[in-house]
Amino acid sequence: MTEWFTETLHPWLAQRLRVDRVLYRDKTEHQDLIIFENERFGRVLTLDGVVQTTEGDEFVYHEMMAHVPIVAHGAARRVLVIGGGDGGMAREVLKHRAVERVTMVEIDRGVVDMSVEHLPSLSAGAFDDPRLDLVITDGARYVAETHERFDVIIVDSTDPIGPGEVLFTAEFYADCKRCLTEGGIVVTQNGVPAVQGSEVTNSWNRLGKSFADVWFYVAAIPTYQGGFMAMGWASDDPAKRRHDVAAIEARWAPLGIETRYYTPAIHRACFALPKFVLDLMR
Structure with missing residues (x-):
């Protein structure tokens, strides 16, 4: 059967x-x-x-969560990944040679171990990179207590249920803000707006308590049901999400990174949101 x-x-x-x-x-x-x-x-x-x-569509999510903020920042040296136990996010971040340190905070060691054993193509050796510091602890506790500072924070969380629920609170976002360097960027997994609209509305309001510039960008990931996925964006520097395609291309081309979804044109276009998503930002 x-x-x-x-x-x-x-x-x-x-x-x-x-x-x-x-x-x-x-x-x-x-x-x-x-x-x-x-x-x-x-x-x-x-x-x-x-x-x-x-394995069939992970590249969309990982490329868009990693490359959009790092390229937009333009000078990211230290990156914090919260979650991401499968290693795919660390893999994409580490493709940026200028990134000197990636701190990956994952609550569940079992996800890391089983992903390395059964899904090695996702991490593709990232856990062996000397620039990666893997910390097994609660991500919300980490940002509340750490003295480290980061240029980019990527919140690669599950949905706001179970262990991931705390990673969608105003308190967590405020702690992320405290951990950023000047001009830093936070991006978050924010669900599928067509079927999880409250995630966009809640994050819009909660991120807005700590950041001057809050927005969302989108990508189409086949196995995340209900349409395209939204990623939350937060920074105090509005200019970082408003680069034109030529400026993005000038940063991207010298990196020599091979992708299957991300391009400078996609980077610019992904911030254009349909009306029903704009209506959720209230």
């Missing part, structure tokens, strides 16, 4: 992925973790019944 994984994120909408082979199924210290193979999307990582990433 064919086994199917049915996502349980929404009570009124579901997606199913065929399970061709289960590689790992167990409960970590914090979450239920399943890794399985699917003919179309390759290896799939799920937590608490929700698809987190797949």
Whole structure:
């Protein structure tokens, strides 16, 4: 009998992925973790019944969460990744040779270990890079207590349920602001606006308490059901999200980074939002 994984994120909408082979199924210290193979999307990582990433389309999410803020900043040397236990975000950030240090704070060591074992293509050696400092602890506690400062903070969180809920609060965003250098940028995973509109509204209001310039940008990721995904953007320097394509290209081309989704034109265009998303920013 064919086994199917049915996502349980929404009570009124579901997606199913065929399970061709289960590689790992167990409960970590914090979450239920399943890794399985699917003919179309390759290896799939799920937590608490929700698809987190797949080999087939992870590049969209990781490229857009990493390259947009780093290129926009223009001089990022220290980057903080909160979450991202699969290693894909660290992989993309470390492609920037000018980045001197990446601190990755992940609450669940089990996600890191199982991803390295069963999804090695996502991290692609990132955990062996001497510039990466892996810290296993709660991300909200880390930003509340650390004395380190960062040019870019990438919040690669799960949805605002379970362990990820604290990473969507006004207090957390204020602590992120405290950890930034002048002109720093925070980007956040903000769900799919067509089916998770409250995440956009809540983040708009909560980020706005700490940052002068708050916006969102979007990318299309097939296995994040309901349409394109929104990423939150927060900085005190409005100019950093308003570079034209020529300026972005001038920064991007010398880097020599190979991508499958991100381009300077996509970078500029992704900040253009449809009316229904603008209406959520209230």
